[in-house]
Amino acid sequence: xxxxxxxNLLPAASGKGLRVGILCAKWNRExxxxxxxGCLKTLTDAGVRRExxxxxxxxxxxxxxxxxKCLTDRSDIDAVIGxxxxxxxxxxxxxxxxxxxxxGLMRVGLDSGKPVIFGVLTxxxxxxxxxxxxxxxxxxxxxxxxxxxxxxLKNQCKQ
Amino acid sequence: xxxxxxxNLLPAASGKGLRVGILCAKWNRExxxxxxxGCLKTLTDAGVRRExxxxxxxxxxxxxxxxxKCLTDRSDIDAVIGxxxxxxxxxxxxxxxxxxxxxGLMRVGLDSGKPVIFGVLTxxxxxxxxxxxxxxxxxxxxxxxxxxxxxxLKNQCKQ
Amino acid sequence: xxxxxxxNLLPAASGKGLRVGILCAKWNRExxxxxxxGCLKTLTDAGVRRExxxxxxxxxxxxxxxxxKCLTDRSDIDAVIGxxxxxxxxxxxxxxxxxxxxxGLMRVGLDSGKPVIFGVLTxxxxxxxxxxxxxxxxxxxxxxxxxxxxxxLKNQCKQ
Amino acid sequence: xxxxxxxNLLPAASGKGLRVGILCAKWNRExxxxxxxGCLKTLTDAGVRRExxxxxxxxxxxxxxxxxKCLTDRSDIDAVIGxxxxxxxxxxxxxxxxxxxxxGLMRVGLDSGKPVIFGVLTxxxxxxxxxxxxxxxxxxxxxxxxxxxxxxLKNQCKQ
Amino acid sequence: xxxxxxxNLLPAASGKGLRVGILCAKWNRExxxxxxxGCLKTLTDAGVRRExxxxxxxxxxxxxxxxxKCLTDRSDIDAVIGxxxxxxxxxxxxxxxxxxxxxGLMRVGLDSGKPVIFGVLTxxxxxxxxxxxxxxxxxxxxxxxxxxxxxxLKNQCKQ
Numbered sequence: 077x078x079x080x081x082x083x084n085l086l087p088a089a090s091g092k093g094l095r096v097g098i099l100c101a102k103w104n105r106e107x108x109x110x111x112x113x114g115c116l117k118t119l120t121d122a123g124v125r126r127e128x129x130x131x132x133x134x135x136x137x138x139x140x141x142x143x144x145k146c147l148t149d150r151s152d153i154d155a156v157i158g159x160x161x162x163x164x165x166x167x168x169x170x171x172x173x174x175x176x177x178x179x180g181l182m183r184v185g186l187d188s189g190k191p192v193i194f195g196v197l198t199x200x201x202x203x204x205x206x207x208x209x210x211x212x213x214x215x216x217x218x219x220x221x222x223x224x225x226x227x228x229l230k231n232q233c234k235q
Numbered sequence: 236x237x238x239x240x241x242x243n244l245l246p247a248a249s250g251k252g253l254r255v256g257i258l259c260a261k262w263n264r265e266x267x268x269x270x271x272x273g274c275l276k277t278l279t280d281a282g283v284r285r286e287x288x289x290x291x292x293x294x295x296x297x298x299x300x301x302x303x304k305c306l307t308d309r310s311d312i313d314a315v316i317g318x319x320x321x322x323x324x325x326x327x328x329x330x331x332x333x334x335x336x337x338x339g340l341m342r343v344g345l346d347s348g349k350p351v352i353f354g355v356l357t358x359x360x361x362x363x364x365x366x367x368x369x370x371x372x373x374x375x376x377x378x379x380x381x382x383x384x385x386x387x388l389k390n391q392c393k394q
Numbered sequence: 395x396x397x398x399x400x401x402n403l404l405p406a407a408s409g410k411g412l413r414v415g416i417l418c419a420k421w422n423r424e425x426x427x428x429x430x431x432g433c434l435k436t437l438t439d440a441g442v443r444r445e446x447x448x449x450x451x452x453x454x455x456x457x458x459x460x461x462x463k464c465l466t467d468r469s470d471i472d473a474v475i476g477x478x479x480x481x482x483x484x485x486x487x488x489x490x491x492x493x494x495x496x497x498g499l500m501r502v503g504l505d506s507g508k509p510v511i512f513g514v515l516t517x518x519x520x521x522x523x524x525x526x527x528x529x530x531x532x533x534x535x536x537x538x539x540x541x542x543x544x545x546x547l548k549n550q551c552k553q
Numbered sequence: 554x555x556x557x558x559x560x561n562l563l564p565a566a567s568g569k570g571l572r573v574g575i576l577c578a579k580w581n582r583e584x585x586x587x588x589x590x591g592c593l594k595t596l597t598d599a600g601v602r603r604e605x606x607x608x609x610x611x612x613x614x615x616x617x618x619x620x621x622k623c624l625t626d627r628s629d630i631d632a633v634i635g636x637x638x639x640x641x642x643x644x645x646x647x648x649x650x651x652x653x654x655x656x657g658l659m660r661v662g663l664d665s666g667k668p669v670i671f672g673v674l675t676x677x678x679x680x681x682x683x684x685x686x687x688x689x690x691x692x693x694x695x696x697x698x699x700x701x702x703x704x705x706l707k708n709q710c711k712q
Numbered sequence: 713x714x715x716x717x718x719x720n721l722l723p724a725a726s727g728k729g730l731r732v733g734i735l736c737a738k739w740n741r742e743x744x745x746x747x748x749x750g751c752l753k754t755l756t757d758a759g760v761r762r763e764x765x766x767x768x769x770x771x772x773x774x775x776x777x778x779x780x781k782c783l784t785d786r787s788d789i790d791a792v793i794g795x796x797x798x799x800x801x802x803x804x805x806x807x808x809x810x811x812x813x814x815x816g817l818m819r820v821g822l823d824s825g826k827p828v829i830f831g832v833l834t835x836x837x838x839x840x841x842x843x844x845x846x847x848x849x850x851x852x853x854x855x856x857x858x859x860x861x862x863x864x865l866k867n868q869c870k871q
Contacts, residue, residue: 132865132868133861134861134862134865135854135858135861135862136854138818138830139827139829139858139862141818141821141822142821142822142827142862143862143869145822145825146865146866146869147869149869150869152871166836166840167833167834167835167836167844168810168834168835168836169833169834171834172810172814172834173830175811175814176814176815176818179818180818180822183822184822187822
């Protein structure tokens with residue numbers, strides 16, 4: 077019974093021919109870099125060519141949705157990952173940026189019709205962010221796969 | 236007096252002819268599978284044909300709205316259920332994903348004019364999610380019925 | 395001085411000729427029924443004919459905005475009341491449904507240009523919901539009046 | 554140095570010729586009345602004619618955005634103030650109404666291109682609301698000025 | 713490995729020819745002034761001419777999104793910074809204004825296609841706001857750079 081839901085599941089998707097934008101907030105650079113490496117690994121493992129991946133910096137996570145819009149407006153970009161590392165500080169900055177960078181990336185995906193992957197860590201401590209960007213727990217690995225899977229799902233839905 | 240509000244209520248709705256998409260986040264697979272089984276039971280009990288139900292995976296609950304948009308864009312899909320299981324962890328990930336997957340599914344339903352059922356458990360513990368996916372408390376049962384009821388309501392509203 | 399703000403106030407509005415949709419979530423049925431009775435009382439007291447009031451069920455409060463959209467899309471419906479009773483439970487379901495059913499009903503009102511009254515109790519206990527649906531404190535009474543007042547305001551604003 | 558940011562500042566704006574709508578929720582009437590008086594004082598002090606100010610009631614703060622839309626749709630209204638007094642009660646009603654009346658008024662301003670001033674007190678106690686509607690602390694004074702300033706800013710931005 | 717993500721990074725951007733609007737809420741003027749100075753320093757350091765920077769006041773942070781819309785509607789404005797200082801008080805005013813000024817500025821950026829930089833401090837104490845507007849920690853410095861970087865990113869994305 078446990079495999080009922082896998083009857084019509086997507087086949088292991090290929091990323092061949094996909095052109096992907098990766099946006100990186102500048103804060104917590106070392107962690108961001110590892111997350112990007114994770115994305116690049118799973119993207120290229122799935123067949124995305126390294127030269128078809130565009131990397132761009134943005135000042136902070138609040139700018140991710142706007143930059144995602146700029147990239148999804150391009151006809152030669154199929155999907156975007158917005159990567160940021162937000163860590164709770166003394167003020168309420170963390171909460172408002174986290175909330176509206178999440179809603180903004182969602183909006184850009186729905187407006188554009190192109191997958192926009194939420195690659196933002198919203199952590200209470202620096203250690204939490206390190207743990208989620210290291211080794212097998214590197215969330216970037218999942219985000220790279222998510223791009224490929226969502227592009228496959230989108231194509232499968234086309235009539 | 237207690238039946239005042241049931242005067243114009245929908246008749247027991249039939250799902251005959253409905254074509255339904257079920258989207259499943261990949262996390263907490265065992266729980267998701269039971270929720271899907273619940274949906275399938277009430278959908279088919281209502282007359283929806285098994286071959287008219289499309290099952291698709293998405294990487295996580297944040298991707299449910301985008302996938303729901305892809306499915307509602309199809310002329311051969313009448314309604315969508317977005318299924319996910321979110322469980323509170325150490326970071327604030329749970330809060331932001333829960334919030335914007337809820338608002339995103341709402342947006343897709345209102346934008347598309349097709350019922351998009353919110354099938355996401357937003358739990359504080361794993362046990363809570365298990366309880367809500369088991370036996371008579373399996374929320375999937377209600378979600379399947381909700382699809383049929385909302386499609387009936389939509390049709391009833393057509394002039 | 396206390397009557398400055400009442401100089402240009404709306405006259406006691408009449409509901410004559412109004413056609414109103416009332417949507418009811420199925421949960422906490424006994425409370426919902428009393429709230430509906432409250433709405434019906436003030437609507438009919440204001441001159442709305444009982445046969446011009448359409449009652450419809452929806453599975454839960456999350457479905458209220460979609461159903462409100464279906465009703466406001468009809469040319470023979472002037473306004474909608476979305477009624478639900480949400481009570482805080484063990485999980486975070488209450489918070490996310492409350493939040494986005496509130497925002498969804500707001501959106502449908504602004505999108506459609508027809509009054510959509512928020513008739514959802516967001517309570518921490520069952521007792522709170524009972525208190526707000528009983529006797530003179532029955533919030534349904536206010537919601538019925540709100541429909542009439544908002545339709546009058548809308549007409550008054552037409553040029 | 555402290556005057557750097559005032560180099561291009563708006564001149565003391567005049568409200569001559571402006572036509573303003575003031576919307577009032579019916580709850581906490583005594584406080585609302587003082588807030589309205591505050592608005593009227595600064596509006597008329599700035600040159601807005603009393604006969605060019607339209608006062609209208611709405612049932613509660615949730616209805617402010619819809620009513621604001623009705624007023625901004627009129628060609629003879631230049632700006633709107635939505636006034637309400639929300640006080641924390643036993644249930645979560647306060648939180649959801651406060652949140653979405655705030656977002657709704659924002660939406661109507663951005664959709665319409667006319668200033669919609671947020672004149673809602675979101676207080677934890679009745680005393681807080683009294684304090685913010687009395688004497689020099691009467692927030693209505695600031696809201697009236699805000700209308701005039703924002704209309705001036707809008708005109709200054711026109712090319 | 714730490715430089716993987718910097719392969720395609722933006723070159724040090726120039727602000728030559730950019731025309732920038734800076735919006736300032738009137739509250740906490742002394743802090744606002746220092747934040748503006750910070751913006752002006754990095755903008756002019758990047759080559760933006762002082763006469764191409766427009767400074768405008770708004771009554772409070774809630775008005776920042778509307779004013780940003782007015783400015784982005786102008787063809788001679790390339791980007792906007794919305795500056796405000798919100799400090800937690802006794803009521804819930806802080807939370808609702810913070811939330812929806814954040815979402816409103818995001819909306820205006822995405823609607824207009826012009827960078828709208830979030831320059832609002834959301835602090836729990838006055839000291840926190842002072843610290844974030846002083847010397848090297850002056851957040852205005854980063855906001856000025858963000859304008860230049862985001863305009864460069866936008867241009868780089870144009871096909």
